[in-house]
Amino acid sequence: MDLLWVLIIGGLIGWLSGNLIGRDVPGGLAGNIMAGFVGSWLGTELLGDRGPVVGGFYVVPSIVGAIVVLLIFFAIARGDGYRRR
Numbered sequence: 722m723d724l725l726w727v728l729i730i731g732g733l734i735g736w737l738s739g740n741l742i743g744r745d746v747p748g749g750l751a752g753n754i755m756a757g758f759v760g761s762w763l764g765t766e767l768l769g770d771r772g773p774v775v776g777g778f779y780v781v782p783s784i785v786g787a788i789v790v791l792l793i794f795f796a797i798a799r800g801d802g803y804r805r806r
Contacts, residue, residue: 730776731757738787744795756794760787 735753738760739746746752761778764786772781 726776727778728754730778731761733757734760734778734780734783734787738784738791741784742788742791742795744791746791747798756787756791757783760784760790762786763790 732750732753735746735756738756739753746756748755757778761783764782764784765779766786767789768782768785770779770782772779774780
């Protein structure tokens, strides 16, 4: 049951961060969960253990970190990695 709870909270964090920047997270539910997990790790590393804890995630740093991860992803995805002629 703990794994399910962590997946739900990670997905909600990814979904919320995507809505805050006004972009859909690619990959649907799996993309939201990944953005939530990576964002939680990054946000906690950058901001520390602050704010309320839900499902093992520090909510405020997790959302901030997920926003940063998505902004970096969309900045990289904007360039295709090759030049069109």
